[in-house]
Every structure is written in structure tokens, then in C-alpha cells.
Amino acid sequence: MTGENTKKLLEIDVGVGGITTQARPRELGDDLHSETMIVNLGPAHPATHGTIRIVAELSGEKIVDADVDVGYLHRGFEKMCETVDYNQVMPYTDRLNYVSPIINNFGWCLTIEKLLEIEAPKRAQYIRVILSEISRVCDHLTCLGASAMELGAFTVMLYMMEAREYLWDLLEEVTGARLTVSFGRVGGIKDDLTTGFAEKMKAAFKGVRDHLVNCDRLLTRNRIFIERMCDVAVLTSDEAISYSLTGPMLRGSGVSYDIRKTFPYSSYDEFDFEVPVGSKGDNYDRFLVRFYEMEQSLRICEQAIARLPDGPIIVADPHIALMPKDEVYRSIDGMINHFELVMYGVKPPVGSVYQAIEGGNGELGFYVVSDGSGKPYRAHVRAPSFIHMGSMRKMLLGANISDLIPTFGMINMIGGECDR
């Protein structure tokens, strides 16, 4: 076949679903073996649960180059934060990592509390720990369930979704919402736990553990799963650190860095739990780290509920938290404070802080600059998903096209958090 004919043949587009494939000759008249093919994955593709586009250049099945294009879900979180007061940011933080919104709420609260140099009451801290850990399990269940489904294990996905449902029922019981909870308040939390929460939690955890045992049997030693996950997208510990990875991604590469242990916040130092660490840094290690972390999270919850201290759930400062309605209606001071707080918000002193917490995906950090007014002068989120996507290209180079989906699944990119 002459060069001209080859060129014509290769210009035929094959569009399948969200993927458009195009074959292009590198140079005219080249033989077939030296061609690369561009595969454009996304931004609306069912396997990239999240709006993202990956343009991969393939040589055969090998990925020789990739461009990761994020930003399709950018809603201007940081800009919007500058227009509302500190407590009004809470609903926005729900929409960062929408799989574990409570963790984002509490991250924001902790940042503002650091700015105000106050600490939430002990009972509030314990309840924060319980709800955060339940959310973390939800986050991991979603990540692992979706990834397992993409590799063909649909039963695991259903088991995990059911387990998540038990936990979401618990969260709904306390917060009144399943997804956009807006439960944090600067200086504490909105409500106390409901009566009988401990028993409901016990029953839910039993269900979750049963399902996790089933998933473990179906997945962890499943040959298909292992062959798709092992030795894929390997990052050494040095590379993982260089790419600023945190959370299960970093721990999968063998670095034991968990903010709950290293920089304890919200009384995490009072609980006994372990930090699972991988050895190889491949997708399978990331999977195992997440899987074992769920059990540790459940353990933390059980310890916290057993030792739950009595006391208030929010600080008693009328300039930070709303007073009981009794005081608002019956004293002039109470009413003025209430009015001031509702109209002008919490006013932290001038300064800037960075506070990080362990989110579902890694280090979730907030950098907040206060100019002394009721609105943040600047609010920045250090989003783990966004930073993890920066390492995607490195992980894909040299891998097969079929490795793209498990790798992406193990990054667990959440669009709302990545693009803010």
C-alpha cells in the first residue's frame, strides 16, 4: 500500500461512546508500526466518575504520553468564600468532596478556630471524630466499590453501596441530610447526637463489617482483580513525596504519614488506631490501605462513643456561637449579640493560618487570611484530588490503556474537590 492510501485509511474516525479514536501517521509514508494513536477519554465518560479529560497518546496499547485536563467542574469556590461570612461558607465546603462532606465542614471549622485561637468543647470534638470517621468509611467504600465495578466486580459494588447506606442512615439520623450536611459550626457542631445513636451505630457497624468480610473474600485474593491492580502505576516513596501525594496514595507508597497521628487535631491522639502502610506503591497497595483503614475508622468510632464526655457541644462565646434562644428573647445583651452574629458574622482577628486535616483522599488543607472583618479576605483549599491528578501522567506513562481506569479509580478524584 502506498503512503497516500495508508494515510486515507488511518483518517477514518472510530467513535465509540465517549471515546473518539483517531489514528494519525507520524510522517507520510511511514510503515504501520511507528504510528501512535490519540485516545480522548472524557470529559463525559461513564468510567471517569467525575468530569475530567485525559488525552492519551498510544503506541499499540502502551500509553506513551498523556495530558490530564482538569477544571470542568470549577465553580469558583474560593471567590465565593470571599463574599460570605465564615459560617456561610459551610454549605460550600459540603460541595468540595461530596462523598465525605462532614470532614470538609470540620476542616473549615478547625481553620477558623485556629484563627480565633479557640478550641471546640471536648464533647464536640468527640462527635466530630465519630462523624468524620463514619464519613471516611463512606468515602473509601465509594472509591473501592466504583473501582471494583469498573474491573467487573459488580457484586462488590452492590455490597459496598449497601454498607454505605447503613452509614448514611446514621449520618442522616444526626445531621438530617445525607449528602449536603452543613453540620459544622465555628466553635463546635450544630446538634448533639440523637438518643439511641450508640445502639444504631452498633447495629450499622455490624452490617458494614459483614459486608466488608464478603467484599474481602470476593476481591482481595481474586485473581482477575490482583492481575489488574498489582504492579500497575507504581510510585516509589520518593516519587510520591515529590508529587506532594498524601493520604492513601502516599501511604500506599510506604510513607506512614497520617495527619491524625502526625499532627493530631480534635483529640485524635486519645484514640488507639493503626495506620496501614503499603510496601510497593502500586494500585493494589492503595486498595489495601483503603480497605484496612475502614476497619481502623470503625474502631475509632467505637472508642469515641464509649468514652463520649458530657458537656456543651459549642463554645459559650456569644461573639462566635449563637446563644440559646432563651437568652436571645429575654435579655437585651443576648438579642444584640444574636443580631450582631447573624448580620456581621464571626470576626476573627487579623492574620493568616493554614490548617490541615486528614480527608478521605489525603491532606485537606485550608489557608485562610482574615482582615478582621466578618468575611474571609482569602480562602484557599489545598485539595488532595487536584494534587493527586498532577501525578496521573507519571503513573500512566508506560502503562497499558487498560491500566488507566484502575489507576484513576485509586486516585479517587472527586470533581468537586479537584476543580473547586
Place this chain on the structure above:
Amino acid sequence: MVNRVEALKESLVAICGEGVGELVIERGDLVVTVQPAALAAVLKSCKESPQLAFEMLVDITAVDWLDAREKRFEVVYQLLSLTKTQRLTIKVPLGEDRPEVVTATALWRGANFLEREVWDMFGIRFEGHPDLRRILMYEEFVGHPLRKDYPVQGKQPRVQLRSPELENTARKMQRGDLVTIRAKKGEATADKRQGA
């Protein structure tokens, strides 16, 4: 805790010398101001000196002070030492006339996305960055949205519909000279649509 931060402050002054400017301990964290000219040396010694050992670059962001300060912008680096479990904040004041700092991509690969975001949002250039494109916004976006003089409800001009067949990001990035635009492509598709 306070003693550890004090110790870090002393070793930072000893190692980086004149490079470091004002050092303050703000709410338990050490914050150091570094002039843009000294930034490259300070970042390098922060990462490589065994006493400091800030192996990880956690975050890069910026603050726009507009008229509130003499130097309009401030680039903020968050560093983390895993071995010493310490954090350090580096602030770099930048004038409006030349908003440019040296890139950290040679020291930390994670700086790539973070610096692209700061460029996209604030228009601060990173000298020596290998691939300084917009990241969250699209290429045709006018202005930099997180600057304080960008309106909250700013309107943007409409952009031309981009044809994915004529555009190839990966190639544009790596080998711009190999991009081939096929003129007959569009006609063929149009014919097909008419037929259907």
C-alpha cells in the same frame, strides 16, 4: 511545641542566612518572608539541608492585597518535613509591575499543577516552568479570576466552538510541529450529517 518552632527558627536563620527576611510565629506556625530574589536558594536549602529536611511541598497559593499593601501579591508556600514533623510557611511579596517568581518544579514535581493554578487564578508567572498553561479555566479566559479587581459576577466573551478533531492538547504540548490539521475533515462530517 513552642520550643521546637523556636529551634526551627534558629536553624533556618543559620542555614539560609540573609535569604530569610522577617520571621514570625503566628498561632504556633513559623512564617517566614522571603524576597523573590532569594527564593530559589531558600527553597533549595529548605529541601536539601538535613537539619531542615522539608521533603514535601504541600501547597502553593497566593493572596492579592490590591491597594492594602505596597507589594500587591504574596505567594505562599507551605512546606512539610515528614522526618521532623514540622511545617513552614514561606511568603514571597511581589510587586504588581513584575509578578514573577522562580519555579519550584525542579525541586518538587508536585509544584507543576500548583504553579499552573496560581498562574491561572492570579496571573503570577513562574520563571522556568516547563508547561505554564491555564489549568482550571479554559485557554480563552480573559483575566485572572481570583484577583481582587476581577468582579465576582464577571462576564466573559463567548468563545468559538472548538472541534475536538482539530485540536489535540497532548500534541500541542509535546510536539507542536507535528500537528496536522486536515481541511477535508469538516466537510466529510457535514456530508454525513446531511445524509442522516
